[in-house]
Amino acid sequence: MPPSPVLNAQQRAWRYWFADGFSTLVAGLGCLLIAFFILYTRDRRVTPLSILVTLIVLFAYGAIILGQRQIVEWLKSKITYPRTGFTLPPDLSEDSSGYPGLTVLSLQDAECQRLLEVERLYGDRTRRMLVMSAAMLLAMFGIMLIPNRWICAAAGIVTSIGLWSGTRKEQPLSWLVLAGFPVVGIGMALFVAGHVVGPDRGAYFLASSGALFFLEGALTLVGYLRRNPMPKQTQA
Amino acid sequence: MSGNGIKDLSSLDRMIHEPARLMIMTILYAVQEADFVYLQRECALTQGNLSSHLSKLEEARYLIISKTFKGKYPLTICRLTKRGRQSFEAYSATLRCVTEAPVSSKS
Numbered sequence: 001m002p003p004s005p006v007l008n009a010q011q012r013a014w015r016y017w018f019a020d021g022f023s024t025l026v027a028g029l030g031c032l033l034i035a036f037f038i039l040y041t042r043d044r045r046v047t048p049l050s051i052l053v054t055l056i057v058l059f060a061y062g063a064i065i066l067g068q069r070q071i072v073e074w075l076k077s078k079i080t081y082p083r084t085g086f087t088l089p090p091d092l093s094e095d096s097s098g099y100p101g102l103t104v105l106s107l108q109d110a111e112c113q114r115l116l117e118v119e120r121l122y123g124d125r126t127r128r129m130l131v132m133s134a135a136m137l138l139a140m141f142g143i144m145l146i147p148n149r150w151i152c153a154a155a156g157i158v159t160s161i162g163l164w165s166g167t168r169k170e171q172p173l174s175w176l177v178l179a180g181f182p183v184v185g186i187g188m189a190l191f192v193a194g195h196v197v198g199p200d201r202g203a204y205f206l207a208s209s210g211a212l213f214f215l216e217g218a219l220t221l222v223g224y225l226r227r228n229p230m231p232k233q234t235q236a
Numbered sequence: 237m238s239g240n241g242i243k244d245l246s247s248l249d250r251m252i253h254e255p256a257r258l259m260i261m262t263i264l265y266a267v268q269e270a271d272f273v274y275l276q277r278e279c280a281l282t283q284g285n286l287s288s289h290l291s292k293l294e295e296a297r298y299l300i301i302s303k304t305f306k307g308k309y310p311l312t313i314c315r316l317t318k319r320g321r322q323s324f325e326a327y328s329a330t331l332r333c334v335t336e337a338p339v340s341s342k343s
Binding site (some may be wrong): 005006007008009010012013016073074076077078081082083084085086087088089090 | 262263265266267268269270271272273274275276277278306307308309311313
């Protein structure tokens with residue numbers, strides 16, 4: 001049975017958040033910064049310059065982690081909203097309590113079915129997010145803790161499957177990312193993992209992940225800008 | 237629903253029943269809020285058409301229109317009121333009774 005127009009509009013609103021690629025771009029930048037921080041600070045003599053660079057990188061990373069939503073909103077207010085408008089998707093946590101009328105109407109079979117459909121969709125989303133997080137943690141710890149070089153290839157494949165499973169409905173990632181992680185993993189197994197161990201391996205994997213996300217975000221943004229040129233008159 | 241069968245159809249809310257307004261109400265019911273440009277794109281309506289339907293829905297106190305800014309970009313934000321939500325739910329329930337009731341054919 002196809003989803004109701006209301007659920008369809010909800011899903012479109014969720015996907016709209018990712019349509020311009022800014023969130024992926026910023027996430028990629030965060031991964032690149034933390035990877036740079038790990039690689040820059042290892043075995044380095046402490047100099048005023050290295051302290052300054054470290055502080056700048058840490059500050060930028062902190063800003064991205066703490067203010068990711070604000071950064072993305074700011075970018076959207078400059079680029080996205082004037083072109084294709086603004087919407088605030090429903091808060092998942094308040095979906096069952098935010099529409100009190102539905103609770104009353106839920107005595108009717110049709111409303112019961114609709115609420116069950118909403119519950120099933122959100123339960124499914126939570127499960128997918130958990131699988132994705134578990135896969136990514138497994139991959140990172142595996143790369144850092146298991147010396148065998150082919151763990152990198154396995155980690156790339158596991159990350160790719162986890163990302164596909166977690167994002168396929170709300171934010172479908174392109175084949176660039178989904179095929180990119182296994183390629184990065186195999187590349188690391190062949191050329192890097194032999195001489196790099198421990199956290200440095202994790203840093204290389206993070207850097208590759210950041211580069212993939214950044215590229216994905218940049219390509220999505222370019223595609224979005226091509227499809228949606230700035231209108232001459234946007235408001236009524 | 238009062239359970240009067242065909243007579244229940246006369247209680248359908250005409251303010252929502254118009255297709256363009258039904259689209260607007262459906263989108264606004266699904267999200268917390270949306271601006272004029274987003275609604276225009278999703279409903280594929282002209283500026284004048286959308287503007288007039290929004291005014292009617294606002295007059296019926298089904299939605300609130302507010303002007304705000306995101307950064308320096310001005311937004312015309314639309315959001316359903318509690319009355320608007322309840323009316324939409326009642327409208328959906330009435331329609332569902334019509335479309336989901338078992339249909340018997342002549343034998």
